[in-house]
Amino acid sequence: MTFYHYPFIPLKSLLIFLVLCSAHPVCSQTASQKKSPFLTQGTPQNAGMSAQRLEIISEVLQEAVASDAIPGAVALVARNGKIVYHQAFGTADPETGQAYRKDDIFRIASQSKAITATAVMMLWEEGKFQLDDPIDKFIPEFKNPRILKDFRYADTTYTTVEVSKPITIRHLLTHTSGLGYGEIDGDDRMKMIYQKAGITDLFTSENISIAESVKKLAALPLHHEPGEKYTYSEGLDVLGYLVEIVSGQPFDVFLKERLFTPLGMKDTGFYLPEEKANRLVPVQTKKDGEWIRYPVTFYDPDYPISGAKRFFSGGAGLVSTVSDYAAFLQMYLNKGELNGTRILSRTTIDMMMADQVNGLWGNPGNAHYGLAFGVVTDKGQALGGKGSKGTFDWGGYFNTSYFADPEEQVIGILFKQTRSIPGEATSWKFRQIIGASIDD
Numbered sequence: 001m002t003f004y005h006y007p008f009i010p011l012k013s014l015l016i017f018l019v020l021c022s023a024h025p026v027c028s029q030t031a032s033q034k035k036s037p038f039l040t041q042g043t044p045q046n047a048g049m050s051a052q053r054l055e056i057i058s059e060v061l062q063e064a065v066a067s068d069a070i071p072g073a074v075a076l077v078a079r080n081g082k083i084v085y086h087q088a089f090g091t092a093d094p095e096t097g098q099a100y101r102k103d104d105i106f107r108i109a110s111q112s113k114a115i116t117a118t119a120v121m122m123l124w125e126e127g128k129f130q131l132d133d134p135i136d137k138f139i140p141e142f143k144n145p146r147i148l149k150d151f152r153y154a155d156t157t158y159t160t161v162e163v164s165k166p167i168t169i170r171h172l173l174t175h176t177s178g179l180g181y182g183e184i185d186g187d188d189r190m191k192m193i194y195q196k197a198g199i200t201d202l203f204t205s206e207n208i209s210i211a212e213s214v215k216k217l218a219a220l221p222l223h224h225e226p227g228e229k230y231t232y233s234e235g236l237d238v239l240g241y242l243v244e245i246v247s248g249q250p251f252d253v254f255l256k257e258r259l260f261t262p263l264g265m266k267d268t269g270f271y272l273p274e275e276k277a278n279r280l281v282p283v284q285t286k287k288d289g290e291w292i293r294y295p296v297t298f299y300d301p302d303y304p305i306s307g308a309k310r311f312f313s314g315g316a317g318l319v320s321t322v323s324d325y326a327a328f329l330q331m332y333l334n335k336g337e338l339n340g341t342r343i344l345s346r347t348t349i350d351m352m353m354a355d356q357v358n359g360l361w362g363n364p365g366n367a368h369y370g371l372a373f374g375v376v377t378d379k380g381q382a383l384g385g386k387g388s389k390g391t392f393d394w395g396g397y398f399n400t401s402y403f404a405d406p407e408e409q410v411i412g413i414l415f416k417q418t419r420s421i422p423g424e425a426t427s428w429k430f431r432q433i434i435g436a437s438i439d440d
Contacts, residue, residue, distance in 0.1 A: 042082025048440030109396030117372035178222030205307020240314025
């Protein structure tokens with residue numbers, strides 16, 4: 001990094017300024033004219049919700065645990081900046097019998113994407129880049145990408161064709177870059193190509209950095225022309241590396257200093273210190289009708305507390321609590337501010353929630369895709385159970401989910417920690433009951 005010494009600023013003063021900023025990371029964010037308080041406990045009645053109707057959530061989750069549909073869950077509902085429901089149900093660890101606790105820490109997987117997108121947009125607001133800049137401007141390994149054409153299953157060799165346009169930052173934010181997602185890719189050819197290349201998918205306990213993985217990823221073929229289709233991908237992992245390049249900080253440090261600390265998200269990060277390891281709940285699945293810890297597959301489920309702890313996956317690597325994630329969502333409902341700190345501008349958030357993929361994603365008309373959020377449309381609202389127009393949402397690989405309704409100022413977060421449990425209905429019931437509990 002090069003420091004320029006301008007003659008009208010004494011070097012001593014400049015150095016003091018730099019030291020102070022490094023010692024007080026929130027100085028990189030700005031004070032806001034607004035000062036919305038941190039989420040605090042409230043009553044349903046004072047927040048315009050029915051306590052009796054919210055208790056139906058308890059009945060639904062208790063029944064789901066009793067019928068073995070889920071081992072347990074932690075649920076949180078907030079409205080108008082007040083937490084009006086926060087309960088834990090069931091057994092978190094099938095081996096020890098430990099019950100779920102309200103402050104348990106969960107692997108939030110793809111819910112990391114919204115946080116990474118926020119980091120990207122914080123730098124965008126500083127004028128570091130434009131969204132339609134080619135990513136190869138910052139990561140030259142992505143120059144001249146190619147599209148997969150023919151593939152031989154016998155030896156995994158393939159041919160490619162040239163693209164007509166570069167991959168942009170916007171493409172990566174919206175899963176329209178043409179990149180794939182390795183082990184969870186819908187195309188078996190891409191799974192084999194990514195596996196052979198040693199691409200790290202989602203999360204890992206291995207000794208590898210996102211820079212190393214992203215550079216390998218850049219050499220692989222695309223599904224399609226950038227911007228022409230929606231293909232769920234490792235684009236947000238690429239953008240985590242972009243944040244490192246542009247900010248000059250490791251991605252985990254950037255998030256902690258500039259996002260998590262200002263928002264009071266004390267239990268959110270990629271890896272946990274030893275003193276918090278016992279709050280990480282195991283991933284569970286069913287075997288012979290019994291709940292068991294999920295085994296090691298292409299990843300070790302204990303990655304947040306074991307291994308090298310070097311891979312900061314912007315697409316899937318974070319862990320968090322329902323309270324922490326509620327603070328993040330409340331900042332969005334406040335149009336970018338919390339506790340007097342401006343994280344993003346209201347104008348930026350409005351843009352992020354607009355349709356960024358021109359109808360390439362979702363059920364036609366029911367929802368559109370913004371910058372790392374699914375967003376309910378008028379038609380989606382009319383279907384019922386999804387919230388008001390503008391409600392944004394997403395979920396994670398280990399059965400976590402959230403939604404936030406800007407019109408009604410409601411947040412709903414339901415964290416479970418399971419894999420390979422198809423068909424359980426608690427998530428849609430939870431969301432539907434919350435909407436029906438609004439009572440003002």
